[in-house]
Amino acid sequence: MKEEKNNNIFINLAKSYQIESSLIQNYKYFSNVADYEGLGETSQLLKNISETSLDNAQGSLDYLMEYSDPDTEMPLGNTILHLESLIASETKQFTEIYPYFIKQSRLDGAEDIASWYETLEKLKRKHVEILKNELDRIKKLNIN
């Protein structure tokens, strides 16, 4: 694992990964709207680009594998490491990030958005439970 603190290469890779990942979602979402508007060819074009953006995001991830998960700064490289990083990332979401968002949304009077975050918070908790079980299972297989 390469040193990532204050490393511009790591910082830029993390940013490009984030940009391309969110672009995939924009393209897919907008493709659906174009489909509704009867713009089938535009919809297909946007869908195609979303698939390319997936490659673009994963291209940055190819390099990030040599550093760490930009979200958790935990090492990457094999499935056990990946599950550990995902567990840490999802745990952070339901213990810190979403509880803060829920509180803030309620203070801002956006009750519906708070409820949306609550569904995500619970889902993250469930995903961590599933991932932990899977991690335990494959650790017993002793394959990595």
Added chain:
Amino acid sequence: MNNYNAENIEVLNGTDAIRKIPAMYIGSTSSNGLHQLFFEVIDNAIDEFHAGFAKEIQIILKKNGECCIFDNGRGIPTDIHRQTGLPACQIVFTMLHSGGKFNNDSYSNSMGLHGVGLSCVNALSRELDVKIYKNKKCFNQKFSKGKLTQKLIEIENTDNIVSGTNISFLPDFDIFSEGSSFSLEIIKNRMRELAFLSPGIKISIVDENSKNNITYQFKGGIKEYLQYLLKGKKLYNPNPIYFSNILTKQLSYELTFQWTRSYGDHTHSYVNGVSTIYGGTHIDGVKQGITKTIREYALKNGLIEKEHIENISISDVFEGLELILSLKMHNPIFEGQTKTKLNNTNISQRLEESINTDFYKILKNDSKLGSAIIQKILDTFYARVAARKASDRAYSIHFNEKGIDEEVYKKQFGERSKNWHESAVWITNDELLAKHVEHTDVKSDSIALDVCCGSGVVGASFKHKVKKVIGLDLTPEMVALAKTRLDEVHQGNVYNLPFDDNSFDLVVTREVLHLLPRPELPTSEMFRVLKPGGQFIVGQILPFNEIDAPWMYRVFKKKQPLIYNMFQEEDFRNLLLKTGFIDLKMTEYNLWESIDVWIDTVETSGLHRHEIRNLFYNASKEVKENHPFKILPSGEIMDLWRWCIFSVQKPS
């Protein structure tokens, strides 16, 4: 594996490949896949009708799960196929990508095309028996799981049939999901549709299970079909719009449509009789063509101001539109073998131009019709803009002691009161109401309050259990409806119930609290007006678990912008217990709801309806494993809703 050589390479013949990965050929091994077998055989029979030979199709659904389909067309060829030395019919049933539809000589516009239809049916059938009638002779061949069990032989023509094909097949129920069987309802719907699309054909169905005999025969084509679909709907323009065009030898279409006073758009599109439930390039052309014409006509006749023209969206034009498109073409390219979406790229523009020309002529020659349609679309446009403002306002609510913005709720539910009982199955479902009533634990001289009573159906179902039922609703229209069912109805706000403390023995409400920000305030109000020891019964649709909850949140929020809470069971229990209630009991009741009916409503935009459908069509495997729903062959979505009915007490 050390000895990896040619012996390890498995070569599957056609029917073995189908049996190994059936979903690749028929979409799935669920009920939809099973019906796909039926449709593959029917498609061939219908092709014989359109080729000018078959006049009649007879279907028998037998008690043992077998299905027999007869058409009096030419009969599948029985002569020896030169390339293989086998009877042609044997090739059709056992070899992939065989058949008479790869050139356009035998069939000009066919439903089946990929040449896998009958071989799929054969491969996935425990038994298949085909009788082919030609020149009053009858030939018979039998198969099992795709393999020949009886060579083609001539047998006695006991039925005295001149020509035709009779295919009897018993699906291999080891392949299809447990409990799969042919549904008379699904078959009836498709056969009715095909009878409309093939004017003159006679289709009869005999169901030995239900002892039903049904015959369909229509002469009016898609015009008659539209009238059938419009039954019971309130119409905007009195006469449907219809036109047809032969664009080239290979491409022609018929189109008919009519605006109704409902909200959703209902487009039914067919390519050579195949129902393209997910639309495709032909529907893109229709949407663009009609919208372009409306804009041009309105602008030219000064019916819409120039600056508003581009704001009139497809959603405005298509709201309430019932439309049937029947396209006939050579070489359609479908997405997937189940043919649910058309992909031919050159179709969209050709249809758009043709529709634009013909529809414009109709409007030009009937200015009364033109003005009425434009007015309808403008009404929709203004309603959409108003709804958006209402929704924006609701979105930015800063909740305070005054509670919610009542006008937003009054406006929406006032509008919905017009067809409240038809807007969802759950509203009047007797079993669901009974599930609420069975919790009742108060004396017969009790007084009950139905909060947010709507039309009063919930309160009315408790009438035989108590002395008096009083209703409360915010919306004057709903209050008027409820007065026909309840003893007394008040107009009021649930955040500030207009009743004294300790007034009621029983309070009931259903599917309300998710629409209210800070639901602990209304539950506190209900607690306040209950007498000590009084009972609160509340029904709520909840997600099955935490996995389907975010997906359900999106579905429900797109349907109803006023959703503030997607409760999960634990949240709802906490809400009631933290209010001060005790002795919590809960029962569950699962109810199938038609999503298409549920989303055909004023508060759901056209785009949101489209997005809701896609949320079902593209639901993740994780969601599907946790939340049951069905997409019927017609494209209709049936969702299983988990109703949780809670009963709690106010401490004595």
